[in-house]
Amino acid sequence: MGRMEERLKKAIADTANTTKKVVKQLSDNPKSSKYIPPHRHCVICYTPVPLDADPAHCGDQPCAEKHARQEKSRKRLNLMLYLFPAIAIMLFLLPILT
Numbered sequence: 056m057g058r059m060e061e062r063l064k065k066a067i068a069d070t071a072n073t074t075k076k077v078v079k080q081l082s083d084n085p086k087s088s089k090y091i092p093p094h095r096h097c098v099i100c101y102t103p104v105p106l107d108a109d110p111a112h113c114g115d116q117p118c119a120e121k122h123a124r125q126e127k128s129r130k131r132l133n134l135m136l137y138l139f140p141a142i143a144i145m146l147f148l149l150p151i152l153t
């Protein structure tokens with residue numbers, strides 16, 4: 056038990072160290088070649104787009120259309136997520152109240 060625990064702790068520490076090193080390599084200095092400016096990606100084609108892009112796609116016609124479709128189906132799903140439980144509750148309550 057003790058040995059296993061120690062090995063696990065060492066592995067965790069090693070992983071943490073490696074992660075720290077990698078994060079350090081990505082510089083905060085805008086002049087460094089390792090610098091990555093804050094940005095986001097087009098939700099369809101993953102092209103980098105400005106941080107404040109809204110809607111979050113690159114503006115190309117296919118991406119805009121696909122994004123609009125996705126948004127529509129997402130809204131419909133969201134509505135159903137609330138509507139179906141509401142109907143279920145009503146069906147359950149109706150026989151009790153009448």
Ligand SMILES: [Zn+2]
Pocket residue numbers: 097098099100101102112113114115118
């Ligand atoms: Zn795109």
